[in-house]
Amino acid sequence: MKKVPTLDIRRYDTDRDAFVAELGAAYREFGFCCISGHGIPKDAIDGAYDVFKAFFALPDDVKRKYHIAGSGGARGYTPFKVETAKDSKFADLKEFWHVGREIPRDSKFADVMPPNVWPTEVPGFKEKGYGIYEALDQLGARVLRALALHIDLPEHFFDDKINVGNSILRPIHYPPIEQADVPNVRAGAHEDINFITLLVGASAAGLEVLTREGDWLPITSEGDAIVVNIGDMLQRLTNHVYPSTTHRVTNPQGDGARKPRYSVPFFLHPNPDVVLDVLPSCITPENPKRYPEPITAHEYLMERLREIKLI
Known part of the structure; x- marks a missing residue:
């Protein structure tokens, strides 16, 4: 049976050519790879999960104080059953929080990157939440250098x-599933919008990736490994050399359905004014240019958020 590989990113410094070749091969095949040896301390990951779980345990009316209407969920809290996978009839069985980049409010991107909001009810939320944001941001930059x-x-x-x-950074809570025949899934089949996604410490099985042959392949990370996958913006930029692969989070069977699931993906996006135009090095006679029209990262993001009913 095929398996998404786990590669140790420390080899980028000790065995660079072989690591880059193996990483590239994994992404060309699966659009996914598990990255170990990343150096993000377990305490930092566990501490972030602890504050996120504490927030999701708050009463519904307290959480909804942090829901910013009309913002597309760009910051703060998005309640249960709001986001809907593209072309899906049913909303996903999840609630989530969004942490964005801290930028000066006189930045040229201030109008499209609003300030963060932080829940005062959870001590350490900002420190631990933004700490893991920065760690994953730096790791993502290292992965992109190899790519x-x-x-x-x-x-x-x-x-x-x-x-x-x-x-x-999107901490997600999938609550226990109480009824047996629910038509919704925890996260419907979808592709990510951004450059790459880094998923740290998924607390339970359920993540599956669609292979080229049309089979659903479960992904479970080993040890400290972080699952990193390609998003649609990088697929577009590289003319599908790096594919953005369909994936989903399935509902567990039996007793597992009555347990909550938490996960914390980090969606690494380009700067809003980056123009997504196919790289000349990724155009060949066998792979002609698939996207004649360039588009900025921000315009593309807005298109996609409308599709998934967040704006």
Whole structure:
């Protein structure tokens, strides 16, 4: 049976050519790879999960204080059963919170990247939540350097395209499923919008990726590994050399359905003004240019948020 590989990113410094080749091969095949050896302390991950769980345990009326109507959920709280996967009839069985990048309020991106809100009821939420945001942001930049080398770009090609990226940390709570025949799933089959997604410490099984052959392949990470997958913006930029793969979170069977599930994806986005135009190095006679019209990252994001009913 096929398996999404786990690769140790420390090899980027000790065995670079082989690591880049293996990483590139994993992404070309699956659009997914598990990254170990990333150096993010377990205490930092566990501490972030603790404050996120404490927030989701608050009474509904307290959580809803942090729901910002009309914002598309860009910051703060999004209640249960709001987001709906593209082309799905049923809303996802989840509630979530959004942490964005802290930028100066006189930044040219201030109008599209609002200030964060922080729940005062949970001590340490800001410190632990933003700490894991920054750690995943830095790890994502390292992964992108390896991905750049694999497609013959300069190592630091992406650095100045993500340094003010509209990236989002999204702690998610999937509550216990009480009824047996619910038509909704925890997260419907979808692709991510952004450059890459880093998923840290999923607390239970359920994540599945659609293979090229049309089979659903479960992904379970080993040890400290973080699941990292390609999003649609990078797929577009690389002319599908790096595919953005359909994935879902299934409902567990039996007793597992009565347990909550938590996960914390980090959606690494480019800077809002980055133009997504197919890279010349990714156009070949066998893979002609698929996207004749360039689009900015922000315009593309707005298109997609409308599709999934967040704006």
